[in-house]
Structures are given as C-alpha cells and as structure tokens.
Amino acid sequence: MTLQIGAVAPDFEAETTQGRIRLHEWIGDAWCVLFSHPKDFTPVCTTELGYMARIKPEFDRRNVKVIGLSVDPVGNHARWAEDIHETQGYAPNYPMIGDSDLAVSKLYGMLPASTTGTSEGRTPADNQTVRNVFVIGPDKKIKLVLAYPMTTGRNFDEVLRVIDSLQLTAQHRVATPANWQPGQDVIIAGSVSDDEARRIYPQGWQAPRPYIRIVPQPQS
Secondary structure, eight states: OOOOTTSBOOOOEEEETTEEEEHHHHHTTSEEEEEEESSTTOHHHHHHHHHHHHHHHHHHHTTEEEEEEESSOHHHHHHHHHHHHHHHSOOOOSOEEEOTTOHHHHHTTSSOTTOOSOSTTOOTTTTTTOOEEEEEOTTSBEEEEEEOOTTSOOOHHHHHHHHHHHHHHHHSSEEOOTTOOTTSOEEEOTTSOHHHHHHHOTTOOEEEETTEEEEOOOOO
C-alpha cells in the first residue's frame, strides 16, 4: 500500500522514547511530522536527527508535533541519542518510535506487507525504503509525502517551507508558486471564480494569463 495525499494517516499504538502513544490521540488538534529511519547508528540519519532537534522550536511555533521512527527497539534509540548529542550538539527532543516488529513501517507502506521477522539481523540496506517524511494535518489526513535515498540527507528547512504553505492554503483559498517563501505573492486558487475573487480581493490582481491570478499573501 502506498499512502497518498488526502488519505487518512493510519492510526497505531507504539512504544516510543517518551512512552507508549496512540498516534491520532497524540497528534490531537496539532499538525504532525513523522519521519523514518532504516536503522539506528546510521551516519546520515544521525545528522538528520540532530538537525531536527536543533530546529524543533520552529515546528513548535507552527503547532507541529515531531515524531521519529527507526527500525530498532526503543532501548537502542536511547543509546543512539547519546551519539547524536555528542556528534551533532543536540539530542532528539521529540519521541522516537521503536519499530522492531516492522509493524509501522509496513502499515505506512515503507516496507512490503509480506516482510517477515523483526529488526534483528536486518541491515540498513534491507530497510532502505524506510526513509520517508509524512506531514499529517489536524484532520489526520496525509498532506505531504517525501521519500529520500539513504545517501541524501533530508532538507528539513524545505519541510518547514511546505508546512507554511499548507497552513496558509488551508486557511485561505490560495496556492503558492514555485520556490515560494512566506510573505511573497500567492496565486488565487482555481476553485475561486473571478466574481468571487473580486469580492475577496476588491483591489484586484495581476494576471499574466487568465488562469494565473496573483495577489499579495493574505494575512492570518
């Protein structure tokens, strides 16, 4: 199963470094970033977990909860956190899911449902597809899916940028253009007719083509 944008994020219970959680209940009315790792003590993931810990206040400011997952027991995560702190300057300050039975990885389509066994004896290469970022909205639906190879570290600044766009476009009937940054102009959504747009934007808009209607970013 491949999770698609707009699908309900599968709910589950799991042990984490901050206790047992049920995902939907844990998210509550917040947004959520769930990002996954193929194995503990892997080099690229070590840098990612440290960087995420460093910028977590930016996610907090946006009402976004962060949770990690790695295909190993929770006890291993605690030992890995020491390495992360020593090498990256920050230890994970968010829960890390232990997925030693591979249940969550299979539930989210990161490993084939037919995969058998546990994390014991599996290598990072065996789990190389467990390198996803899922952004989940307060409605518990998938808003973004990113998948990365093991050799390429994730760009969490881009995840923040996408969240800014998702939160803006969830509140206003607009879309954000290529390489948009907060504060820049946006595009009136195609679902808004010209008559309706005139009521929302009485000052008008720029239109290099009839279907591209550009306005300043609405203020929350």
